[in-house]
Structures are given as structure tokens and as C-alpha cells.
Amino acid sequence: MKNRIIQVAAAAPALKVGDVSFNTAQIISMVRELSDCGVVVFPELSVTGYTCADLFLSELLLQHAGSALLRIAQETEKTGNLVIVGVPIRCGNSLYNCAALLSCGRVQALIPKTYLPNYSEFYECRWFASGREIGGKSVCLNGEEVPFGTDILAEDPLSEAVLGAELCEDLWIPDKPSTHAVLAGANIIANLSASDELIGKQEYRTQLVAQQSGACYCAYVYASAGVCESSTDLVFSGHSIIAQNGSVLSESIFPDGPHAEKACIDIGSILHDRRRQNTFETVASGEYRRVPVRIPALGPAEVDMVELAGILKRYDYPVARTPFVPADDAARDARCRRILQIQANGLATRVRATGIKNLVIGISGGLDSTLALIVCAEAKRIVPDIRIIAYTMPNRGNTSELTHDNAGRLMALLADEVHEVPIEEGVKLHLSQLGHAQTYQGEGDVAYENAQARMRTYLLMDAANMKSGLVVGTGDLSELALGWCTYNGDHMSMYAVNASVPKTLVRFICGAYAEMCGREELRAVLLSICDTPITPELTPSDGGKIAQKTEEKIGKYELNDFFLYYTLRHGFEPSRSAAYALKAYPELDYDEVVRAAQNFFRRFFSQQFKRSCLPDGPKVGSVSLSPRGDWRMPSDASVSLWLEDLERGM
Numbered sequence: 001m002k003n004r005i006i007q008v009a010a011a012a013p014a015l016k017v018g019d020v021s022f023n024t025a026q027i028i029s030m031v032r033e034l035s036d037c038g039v040v041v042f043p044e045l046s047v048t049g050y051t052c053a054d055l056f057l058s059e060l061l062l063q064h065a066g067s068a069l070l071r072i073a074q075e076t077e078k079t080g081n082l083v084i085v086g087v088p089i090r091c092g093n094s095l096y097n098c099a100a101l102l103s104c105g106r107v108q109a110l111i112p113k114t115y116l117p118n119y120s121e122f123y124e125c126r127w128f129a130s131g132r133e134i135g136g137k138s139v140c141l142n143g144e145e146v147p148f149g150t151d152i153l154a155e156d157p158l159s160e161a162v163l164g165a166e167l168c169e170d171l172w173i174p175d176k177p178s179t180h181a182v183l184a185g186a187n188i189i190a191n192l193s194a195s196d197e198l199i200g201k202q203e204y205r206t207q208l209v210a211q212q213s214g215a216c217y218c219a220y221v222y223a224s225a226g227v228c229e230s231s232t233d234l235v236f237s238g239h240s241i242i243a244q245n246g247s248v249l250s251e252s253i254f255p256d257g258p259h260a261e262k263a264c265i266d267i268g269s270i271l272h273d274r275r276r277q278n279t280f281e282t283v284a285s286g287e288y289r290r291v292p293v294r295i296p297a298l299g300p301a302e303v304d305m306v307e308l309a310g311i312l313k314r315y316d317y318p319v320a321r322t323p324f325v326p327a328d329d330a331a332r333d334a335r336c337r338r339i340l341q342i343q344a345n346g347l348a349t350r351v352r353a354t355g356i357k358n359l360v361i362g363i364s365g366g367l368d369s370t371l372a373l374i375v376c377a378e379a380k381r382i383v384p385d386i387r388i389i390a391y392t393m394p395n396r397g398n399t400s401e402l403t404h405d406n407a408g409r410l411m412a413l414l415a416d417e418v419h420e421v422p423i424e425e426g427v428k429l430h431l432s433q434l435g436h437a438q439t440y441q442g443e444g445d446v447a448y449e450n451a452q453a454r455m456r457t458y459l460l461m462d463a464a465n466m467k468s469g470l471v472v473g474t475g476d477l478s479e480l481a482l483g484w485c486t487y488n489g490d491h492m493s494m495y496a497v498n499a500s501v502p503k504t505l506v507r508f509i510c511g512a513y514a515e516m517c518g519r520e521e522l523r524a525v526l527l528s529i530c531d532t533p534i535t536p537e538l539t540p541s542d543g544g545k546i547a548q549k550t551e552e553k554i555g556k557y558e559l560n561d562f563f564l565y566y567t568l569r570h571g572f573e574p575s576r577s578a579a580y581a582l583k584a585y586p587e588l589d590y591d592e593v594v595r596a597a598q599n600f601f602r603r604f605f606s607q608q609f610k611r612s613c614l615p616d617g618p619k620v621g622s623v624s625l626s627p628r629g630d631w632r633m634p635s636d637a638s639v640s641l642w643l644e645d646l647e648r649g650m
Contacts, residue, residue: 001304001575001645003297004267005311006038006161008188010223011260012238013042017049017230020064026258027085028075034260035079038161038295041190043225043238044086044113044168045097047072050194051230056088056095056127069100069107070142077105082154082293084165086192091139091148094129099165099192101154103293108154109147110139113167114177121196121234122169135287147289150177153186154293160267161295162186168193171208171222182216183283187270188295189218194225196234202253206241214246217273217280219265227254245273249318264298264317272571304648305575306590309582319584322558323565324502324621336512339505339620343497344378346618347472350495351383358469362460363392363411364537365403367506368498370410370529372474374513375497377414389467390415393456396424398537401544406532409525419463423455430455440539449538453489460493470494473615478503480614480625481564482554482600483607484536491610499617500624502564503534503557554603555596559585563600568623568631574601574646597646605639 011034013026027042034040044050047065055061065087076083083102088095089110096112112131116124135151154163164181171178171191178189189212195205205222213220219242226238240261242250250263274280299311312319326332351357359376363369373390380386390411394404411418428438430451440448457471464471473493475485477500485491498506507530514526534550534557541547551557559581566577578597582590611625612635624630 001302001308001573002160002268003299003301003303003308003311004159004271005264005298005308005315005317006159006267006295007036007262007264007298007315008039008219008221008242009034009037009041009260009262010221010240010242011040011042012223012226012240012255012258013046014258015046015049015226015228017228018052018055018061020048020061020068023047023049024068024071027072030258030260031072031075031079031083034262035081036298037262038081038159038297039163039188039190039221040081040083040260041192041221041223042083042085043223044192044194045088046085046192046225047087049229050086050225050236051232051234053123054127062088062090062095066141069102073102073107074105076102076294080294080296082156082163082295084190084192086167088128089139089148091134091137095127096131097124097128097167098131099167099190101152101163101165101291101293103154106144107141107146108291108293109152111150111152111165112148113170114150115169115173117169136289147291149289151288153181153184153288153290154295155290156293156295158301159295159297160271161188162290163188163190163293163295165190165192167191168195168224171212176212178212178218178220179216181288182218183281184288185282187218187267188265189213189216189220191220191222193222193239194229194236195239197237197239197253202237202239205239206248206251209241210243210246210248213243217245217270217277219244219267219270226259245270264315268572268576269570276571305579305582308576308579312579312583313586317583319580321584322504322561323569324505324561324623325508332508333512336505336509337516339501340375340378340509340513342618342620343375343501344382347375347379347495347497348382348386350470350616351379351386354470356468356470357383357385358387358389358464358467359472360389360391360460360464360467360469361415361472362456362474363390363407364474365392365405365407365410365529366532367503367510367529367534368476368479369407369474370510370526371476371501371506372472372497373410373414374510376472387417388415389417389419389463389469391419391421391460391463393421393423393459395427395452395537396422397540398452400535400537400541400546402528402532402546403535403537406525406529409521410529413519413522413525421459423452423459426459427451427455449536450486450489452538453486453536457489457492464494472497473617474498476501476503476506477623477625478557478561478564480611481607482560482603483610484550484554485610487610493615496615496617499614499626500619500621502561502623504561555599559593559596560600563597564604565623567604574642575648578646594646598643601639601642601646605637605642608633608637609635
């Protein structure tokens with residue numbers, strides 16, 4: 001598979017204002033240290049120092065700066081990457097504050113700053129001219145013509161990385177140069193900055209970078225001038241930020257000594273998001289010149305599954321074990337609350353629109369029906385005249401004592417009306433009428449298992465008719481992805497509140513509600529349900545205890561949700577998802593991960609027919625399988641190509 005993982009760095013070197021020789025030596029030293037980075041970005045005017053003031057008018061300073069640029073460029077022939085430094089450049093009768101793109105031993109391009117701040121502590125118009133209208137030009141450096149202008153992108157066709165550059169103030173204005181660059185094809189933006197430190201400015205800067213990387217579906221590398229700049233009136237902090245697609249990957253401020261903030265970016269994810277978001281159009285790409293550079297990926301350009309996993313591990317590329325569930329406690333709690341709010345408001349809107357105030361729901365004592373009942377209770381806060389009518393439908397011999405007890409306790413605490421309807425006699429009658437034995441015939445007896453799920457849905461639908469109610473569905477996103485639901489059984493309802501909540505998140509939402517509900521008895525039963533193994537209880541119990549465990553049949557939900565996330569959210573091919581799983585789950589061996597991936601994709605493809613006729617339900621996250629929304633797939637699509645990719649990646 002193609003390797004598109006690139007390490008980038010925002011460097012803050014030691015510096016002496018006006019001492020070009022010292023600064024050059026420091027930059028070269030850091031370039032050598034960062035030779036494993038495909039892109040290295042230095043601060044604005046890093047060759048001379050940003051705070052040179054009227055020294056920028058010195059011919060001596062400008063001559064040495066030009067010579068230094070060539071010396072730094074020579075280093076890139078050895079390191080084989082793209083280095084971007086800040087330097088003053090003369091063109092015609094004007095001086096420009098430029099980003100110099102250095103690669104393959106040469107100065108490949110010079111991009112001038114567009115917006116020059118001339119307010120408060122800034123006075124750049126005293127020395128520099130704006131590059132706003134400059135395009136299609138070149139300047140002569142050491143006898144060579146170097147492309148010069150704001151119409152330049154740096155491109156490495158092998159890694160598919162395309163870089164655009166802007167300087168400091170360019171980020172702070174409405175019509176950002178980086179916006180035009182990304183629409184023309186740039187997927188990495190380098191910002192060479194010299195932003196002084198003030199109270200509150202760090203947070204605002206970080207928001208700017210994160211927001212621009214998100215709006216532009218790009219990686220953004222921001223390198224600001226360090227503490228060695230002149231402190232006559234200002235203090236600089238060396239604030240370094242690396243973001244991708246709206247998320248800050250790495251950040252530092254006021255580092256001790258020279259420092260490089262590094263992070264790995266994924267060009268493949270960026271390209272996928274742009275294709276997926278079809279309002280992100282290619283605009284005016286012909287107006288930009290592209291210069292060839294080297295922006296190498298980490299390791300070989302083509303890798304197999306094990307090689308990619310090795311790269312991810314070696315560079316500690318962050319891969320979350322549970323990508324649907326934030327690792328941070330506060331962030332996870334906030335997400336759980338917001339999802340519950342979305343679900344409850346969706347259900348409340350459906351109630352108001354239909355005028356049906358009676359919510360009929362089946363409670364098993366498991367996680368999914370628990371979450372659905374919580375949603376009903378929260379919807380009742382919004383529409384107080386909602387009436388929750390809960391049914392538990394045990395099958396004697398199959399339903400365990402634990403789930404039966406939890407279901408009863410939960411209904412008593414959250415429902416307005418509670419019913420218990422045993423289903424064993426109805427199931428036996430139904431099976432005997434079909435000529436099937438009345439008892440479970442062992443592994444593979446899906447007729448026996450599914451008869452129970454359909455009997456429960458049948459009863460709920462009839463109860464809804466009798467009560468003038470609306471059946472609230474309980475099935476979750478993970479079950480839909482794997483087809484772990486009985487067609488026209490628990491697959492069907494009148495409004496499916498959990499349809500876009502993955503199983504790994506369902507447990508956390510129930511747990512979060514336990515802590516926020518303020519009722520000790522409710523908290524206790526919710527925590528008991530959270531600790532109960534996931535089971536459909538469609539086969540005989542083990543002396544009243546749970547015997548059938550879902551994950552023994554379909555694999556761990558954590559892994560299944562992992563593959564679901566990276567397949568739908570990032571468009572990964574199976575081998576790439578498996579490589580990421582090897583990094584996220586170091587305790588699993590290669591064969592275990594491959595088998596889990598094969599199982600996921602076989603089930604995902606074969607069960608699309610169930611997803612093609614889903615009931616309505618609210619979307620709560622970026623991954624959804626609604627046939628009316630995010631996922632449209634033919635029910636008879638072949639999985640062969642995806643399984644072959646796993647085999648090729650071995």
C-alpha cells in the first residue's frame with residue numbers, strides 16, 4: 001500500500017539578532033537533527049532575526065542573508081527533505097519578507113508575505129513591501145533564476161504532499177493566502193511566524209491554526225520566533241503548533257533552548273476528507289506554479305501491513321484504541337452528555353410531529369435497551385406529557401436472573417407503566433406450527449434464536465397499536481455494521497434512537513448517566529448493567545446465568561468499532577486499518593488482527609440489506625450507516641476486493 005505518513009517539524013532555533021553566521025549554523029544543525037522529517041519549518045525571518053528593525057536596510061545584512069540561504073539549501077541535498085526558512089529578499093526596488101523553500105540542494109522558490117502588519121507593536125511597512133500582487137516572477141540568486149511570488153506550491157508526486165506557505169499576519173486576516181493555496185491543491189500549509197506573546201494570545205493562536213486546518217482539510221505547521229529575539233519592547237515565545245483537519249496534534253511554547261515540535265501527519269486522510277466533502281472544490285489551480293521538491297514519507301514509499309505498523313510504532317503515531325470514545329475523562333463525559341441530548345431532542349421532535357405521546361419500549365437488561373430507555377426519560381424532560389410504557393419479555397430458561405432483575409429495577413425507576421410478558425409459550429407455538437422442535441437444537445439453530453427476537457418485536461408493535469404508542473428502537477450502530485440484529489426483529493422499530501451510537505460508546509453513556517442522574521438506586525442498577533457481559537440471551541442459560549456472549553461469536557466490539565471508524569471516517573483500505581490496529585492493540589498478534597479484520601469486512605458487506613431499510617433515527621457523530629444519509633451501498637456488493645487487499649498487505 002502507499003505510505004502517506006509524513007513527519008513534520010516546527011523548529012525554534014537559538015538565534016542572535018543580526019548575526020547571520022550564527023543563525024545559519026543553528027539552522028543547519030537543526031536541519032541535520034531533523035533529517036527524518038519530511039518538512040521542517042523555521043520561524044519568520046529566522047536567518048536574520050525578526051527584530052532587526054532598521055538593520056533590514058543594511059546592504060551587509062542582506063548580502064549575508066542571501067549567501068546563508070544557499071548554504072542551508074545545500075544541506076537539503078543530504079537530508080532529502082523540504083526545509084522552509086524566513087529570509088529578507090530583494091526584488092527590484094523593494095524588500096520582501098519571504099519564506100524560502102529549500103530542497104534537493106537548491107532554493108526552489110521564494111514566497112513573499114502578503115499582509116504586513118503596521119499597527120500596535122508592528123511596523124513592517126517601514127522595511128518591507130507586500131507580495132499581494134506578485135505572481136509569475138523570479139529573482140536571481142547566485143546566477144540562478146528562482147520562482148518568486150505568492151502563486152507557488154511545492155509538490156512531491158511520490159508522497160502526494162503539496163505544500164503552500166504563508167507568513168504570520170497572513171493567518172490573522174479574513175482572506176487568508178492559505179485558503180487559496182489549499183483550493184489549488186495544497187494539503188500542507190507552513191506558517192513562518194513572529195508573533196509576540198501577550199496574555200490570551202496563545203489560546204487565540206491555537207484556535208486560529210486548528211480552525212484553518214479544519215476548514216481547509218489540511219495539515220498546518222506553525223513555527224513562531226523564539227525567546228532569543230530582541231526583548232526591547234516585546235517577548236517572543238517560540239510557540240509551535242502542528243494541526244491536521246481541525247485537531248491539534250502537537251504544541252509547545254516557551255521551550256527550554258532550541259526546540260523542534262514534531263508530529264506525524266497523514267496525507268491519505270486529508271485527501272479522503274476532501275473527496276468526501278464535495279463542497280471542497282479545486283479552484284484556480286492553473287493560477288499556481290508548482291515546484292518539485294522532496295517531501296518523503298516515513299520509510300518506504302510502498303509498505304506492507306507489518307512495515308506500516310512498524311513505522312506507526314517507531315514514531316509513536318497516535319492511534320486511539322477506541323476512536324469513538326475520547327480518552328480524556330472530561331471530554332468523554334461531555335461527549336456522552338451531548339449525544340444523549342441529541343438523541344433525546346430527536347425523539348422529542350418525533351413525538352411532537354406525530355402527536356404520539358406514548359413511547360413503547362422493550363427492556364432486556366442489556367446496554368442498548370438501557371440507553372434507549374434513558375433517552376425516553378430525557379425526552380420526557382423536553383415533552384413532559386410523554387408516557388413511557390416499558391415491556392420486558394423474558395424467555396424462561398434463556399433469560400438470566402441478572403438481566404431479568406436489572407430490567408425490572410430499571411423499568412420501575414424510569415418508566416410510567418411496566419409490563420412483563422413471558423414469550424416462551426408463544427415462541428413454542430410458533431416453532432411447532434412451522435414444524436420446528438420447541439427446544440434449542442444447538443449451534444446454528446438460528447430459527448430458534450430469531451423466533452424470540454421477532455416475537456418480542458411482534459408484541460411491541462401490537463402493544464403500540466393497543467396503547468396508541470410509538471415503538472422506540474434499541475439497536476446500535478455496531479450491530480448494524482455487523483448485521484448482529486434479527487431482520488424484522490430487533491432490527492425494526494418506529495424510531496431508532498441508538499442507530500448511530502457505536503457499542504463502545506453505549507456503555508460510557510450509560511455510565512455517565514449513572515453519575516449524573518443524582519439517584520443512588522438508579523446509579524446502582526445502571527452500573528450493574530454496564531458490568532454485565534453483552535448477550536442476546538437467545539439460547540439456554542447456564543443454570544440461570546449468562547451463557548451466550550456476543551463477542552465470542554462476532555469478535556470484540558472494540559476491534560469491530562475500530563475497523564468501522566477507519567473504514568467509514570477515513571476511507572482506509574483494510575490492510576491500512578489492520579496496520580493501525582496493530583499499533584493500537586500491541587497485545588494482539590498479526591494473525592488475530594487479520595482474522596478480526598476479515599470477519600468485520602465479511603459481515604459488513606453481507607449484512608447491508610438490513611441497513612438498506614432502517615427506520616428513522618438521529619445521527620449523533622461523523623459515522624452513520626443510514627441509507628438516507630451517510631452510507632449508500634448496494635446490498636449485493638462483493639467483498640472480494642477488500643479481502644484480497646488484506647491478503648496482499650500480509
